[in-house]
Amino acid sequence: MKKLISLALALLVAALLISSCAQDDDNGTADTTAASDTTAATPNEETTAATTEAETTAAPETTAAETEPETEPNPPEDLIDYESIVNSKTDVTNLIDLDSLEWDVDGFNEQEEAPNLFDGDTETKYCCSLPPIITFKTTEPVKLTAYAHATANDNSQYGRAPEEWIFYGSTDGENWVVLDYVQEASQVIERVDFTYYAFLIDEDKQGEYQYYKFEVFEAEGGTTFQMSEFQIFTD
Numbered sequence: 210m211k212k213l214i215s216l217a218l219a220l221l222v223a224a225l226l227i228s229s230c231a232q233d234d235d236n237g238t239a240d241t242t243a244a245s246d247t248t249a250a251t252p253n254e255e256t257t258a259a260t261t262e263a264e265t266t267a268a269p270e271t272t273a274a275e276t277e278p279e280t281e282p283n284p285p286e287d288l289i290d291y292e293s294i295v296n297s298k299t300d301v302t303n304l305i306d307l308d309s310l311e312w313d314v315d316g317f318n319e320q321e322e323a324p325n326l327f328d329g330d331t332e333t334k335y336c337c338s339l340p341p342i343i344t345f346k347t348t349e350p351v352k353l354t355a356y357a358h359a360t361a362n363d364n365s366q367y368g369r370a371p372e373e374w375i376f377y378g379s380t381d382g383e384n385w386v387v388l389d390y391v392q393e394a395s396q397v398i399e400r401v402d403f404t405y406y407a408f409l410i411d412e413d414k415q416g417e418y419q420y421y422k423f424e425v426f427e428a429e430g431g432t433t434f435q436m437s438e439f440q441i442f443t444d
């Protein structure tokens with residue numbers, strides 16, 4: 210009888226132990242899975258959404274700032290008669306100190322460099338890749354009221370005359386003031402060779418400056434720019 214009671218107790222204890230382990234296993238597995246799913250999903254989704262939102266918001270602002278023009282261009286100008294400028298104003302191109310002349314894009318060869326702009330000869334030219342910047346200093350401060358430039362030998366064939374530019378003045382060579390900003394110059398500059406075109410500087414832009422900068426952005430016909438002469442005028 211004692212043996213039967215002992216056996217029954219042993220079976221009961223064994224049954225309780227098995228039941229307990231099974232319960233622990235179930236609970237453990239379920240808890241771990243649930244915790245894992247919750248932890249994984251939420252933070253990743255938030256991070257991705259935040260990153261995407263930041264990138265989308267930032268990109269247009271940067272692009273707008275980089276492409277915003279420094280000043281508003283003039284309305285398209287009527288053709289100004291070059292001969293009337295020559296006859297009514299004083300040509301002060303001879304005040305340009307040629308030793309101060311600088312240009313940031315080399316001509317295509319040594320016969321096509323920027324000094325050719327100031328030799329009085331439309332058969333010689335400055336011809337280079339866009340976009341060049343030309344700077345020079347006059348021997349004394351001068352209030353310009355007009356300037357002119359001339360097409361070169363093969364503008365009729367290739368359309369290399371400047372299409373968009375800004376002409377600046379400065380008292381110190383560091384702080385620049387816009388004298389004239391021209392876009393769509395092909396409305397007045399034709400596809401002709403060796404021809405001068407004059408441009409007026411508006412009265413409210415005129416001032417006594419000794420440093421000048423001519424920055425070209427576009428040519429009419431492609432990626433090559435050329436000009437044969439550059440002149441400055443005062444009243």
Ligand SMILES: [Ca+2]
Binds near residue numbers: 328437
């Ligand atoms: Ca020339």
